Amino acid sequence: MDNRSIGIFDSGIGGITVFSEIANDFPSENIIYLGDTAKFPYGGKSKETIIELTKENINFLMKYNVKLIVIACGTATSQALEEMQKIYDIPIIGIIEPTVNNIIDESVHKIGVIATEGTINSNSWENNIKSKNNNIQVINKACPLLAPMAEEGFTENEIARLVIKEYMKELKNEGLDKLILGCTHYPLFTKLIQEELGEKVEIINTAKQVSKTLAKMLKENGLDNNTMAGKHEIFLTDTKCKFIEIANKLFANKIKIENVKKAII
Ligand code: DGL
16 A cells, blocks of 8 residues: 555646546545646657656656656657656656557557657657567558647647548558547547548557556555545646646546646756
8 A cells, every 4th residue: 555646747738638547536536737837748758858858757756755657658758757767766657568568469460659759769669569479560650739738628620630641541441440640639529530430449648547557556555545535736837728628628528737836947
């Protein structure tokens, strides 16, 4: 039993897909969420910058004595996770390995991955999938407009529909078994993506997979907390943004964010 908080971070609102899943699956866990809204977007930044920003975020969360850190950002996972696991001695998980471990089986022959440019260029998803099964064909596609659109709340309108249509063009006729949403902002576009690709393609939301892996990690390391109602705190590096309004609109059926605090990093 360990009542310290779980720390979660992303560049912005996307990590709330992971936060809401974890908050729902572990109602007695205390959670601190950090959105690095001052430096958003991470998707096109260099690896060096992503490593620096990831360190800053982890150092901030460590000040709150968190017991475990979830990097709820595909870009930071793909470019900084390994480095961070060498530097810090608390458990840190990202979104790639838990997802690959939970979804790759013999039924998968061809899989699509959509993510930010940084994530796609790092090849992390493809390397991870191939290390499990080298015969799986991986089709990668960067979708750089989607994260900024999600921050703006444009996830189901006509603009979103057109952009999704364009991005899905090359994936549509590939005969994919599954499509991984390799950026945590992308589950907000699930409805439009599914409409475009058809029901045969299984859309993978990494948040669910991270939460499954987290359950095991908390148990195995004796870190779980099941004695009380968990408290949630949300910090942003820049609070002059529409985070609360957009998050409450996009996640209306899952969570209610009452306030956010300014993170001094
Ligand atoms: N949500 C992030 C990811 O999973 C980052 C998007 C961005 O900041 O560009 O990659």
